[in-house]
Amino acid sequence: MEGSGAEIGDEIGEGSREVEGEEEEDFIWSCWEGGEDCFTTPKKRTVVTAYGEEEEVLELKVDMVFPGWEEIEQQFRGYAKQKGFGVARRCGSLKSSISHTKDGSDKEKGIGKEKRNCLWTCECYGVPERRRKVIGDKVASDSQLHEVIGSGVRKFKKCQCPVHVFASVNKLGEWVIRRAVMVHENHYLTPSKSRTIAYNRKKFLRENPHVLTQANVCSKSGMSVAQTYNLVAVQRNGRGRMPFLRKDLNDVVAKERKARTSGGDAKAMFDYFKKMKADNFDFFHMYRQGANGMLQDVLWVDARSRAAYEEFGDVVCFDSTYLTDKYKMPFANFVGVNHHGQSILLGCALVSYENSNTFEWIFGNWLECMGGKAPIGILTDQDPAMRRALR
Template identity: 35%
Template sequence: MDNFELVEEVDKVGELQDLKGAEMEENNKELVVEKVVELTVGMSFDSPDEMFEYYKAFGLQEGFPVIRRSCRKKDDGNLRYVTFTCGRNGKSKAKLTNILRLQPNQKIGCNAKIGGRLDFVNGKWVIGNLILEHNHAVSPSKSRYYRCNRTISHFVKKQLEINEEAGIKMAQSFKSIVIEAGGFENVSFLERDARNHVDKARRLRLRKGDAVAIHMYFKKMQTENDGFFFSIDLDEEGRLQNVFWADPRSRAAYKDFGDVVTFDTTYLTNKYDMPFSPFL
């Protein structure tokens, strides 16, 4: 079970940063755990996701982050094996070359992991490979600060967005959430997480008049020339998220010079901080 195909990690290591706050997840059963029984070989689950959530709850209790590491599929495309590891598994190379500015590396080759396989007899996912020992200290008191345990409920996200639109500073908005939760120990996300969410919402938010104006302008261009093409992508809340357009001259040029294309993403000039990326 060690020869799994490596896949992209869905959870990065949760560095301990900005430990002045934590995140409140309303009624989050993944974080509110009475007592998680220690994992054993042969323990079964209904699905890989259930196995991962249990491992994450175990990590929250014991004091280490977890990530999805690898999987292997059968010929028919269905999952056969999965591996979940401690978040400090593997080793990362520092991106900065200046030795005076290198950041601490949280990935230190920890081998703690669980390997699950599908039992075709009963359809359960069974733990067949298990390593519980870590090569680093664990800290249950700081578990909620790991990124894999930091999530923001829909209710809190909406509250943060409303406060931001009302002009309430993030420090005050976050403090009100902490007070409502009854203290930092009951809040499992950081102020940085809240700020990142608000910044993302602000970038996606377009006034109704702006979105309508863009659509009306593109319709006008399309009426004047059938060769004008545009596509508008909205998010789940109906807000403008992506826009693509191409005029007839550019489309004709692409037919002749399609093998030489420049994709430039250096433009970040509008008030919504949305990237403008022209194909040249």
């Protein structure tokens, strides 16, 4: 076939190149009848993009049928990744589904909701948001702002790009593409920068757990997330080649830390308190939580400290300058001196904020634990919040 090589070369597109060693395999086979080709079957090509060697993803077209909406989204995101734009799932309606018992009775067995249609768009789809401006004593409306080009426009990625794919379920339960617009407007695509798209960045971290493992190892050794990110950037020859940002690594590390510590350290501490309370009824502990339900402050005093305070509670030293735990929560302690000149522990606390409200809670509960007997003197630092709480 004449001219086939030039036509196929044009299909590869800008920013891609053909894999070496496959130039002569443009077609899988051909049939010869009557001295001319009756039909040919083109081979699906492999292109090399910024992400490495990948198969070319076809565009979505109207009336294409898929078994589910997940397949459509996967196909559209794969196409967007090679072209260099982001995909957003905008909306989708749900339809209630009712399942009945096996005997065919009208009694409902369960009620659920199934997705019936969905819309996927380019991340630049839509009108940019605008700020309202005050003109004299009046506030300009949205219609007035639209009359002036660029008036009050925020720096936003939306530029009225019409690219979108809309699909719905037919009577057979199959997903059919109803509308598909693939021509971008008002912005340019850069396939080499598709790694900076938020979905692709997070997908890279999910598919490469060794990056999270390295971040956890660096965190245990005392390195911050910023230092870990710089280390990975050096290993990949610069930040320009990084497939994710520092805030993505920070989010993943924080999520992993939260999952690891949820019901872990706090639960272990309170289990220990319950065990100490079961062994000795004089063991005292108090805690309080914040508005979001997170543990905020903890105070505990064992039986030996309560007994020692009755004899050696005239002068007490209170200090909250210890930061030895991995959560960087200040550790405060009450210390006294016995008749041998030795320091004795009279109570411990973990505090969230060193303010007057926190110190009032600690001093009030500690005084209640000690039977309301206040010390004659107390030694502290020059913290104004602590002085206000002591008054």
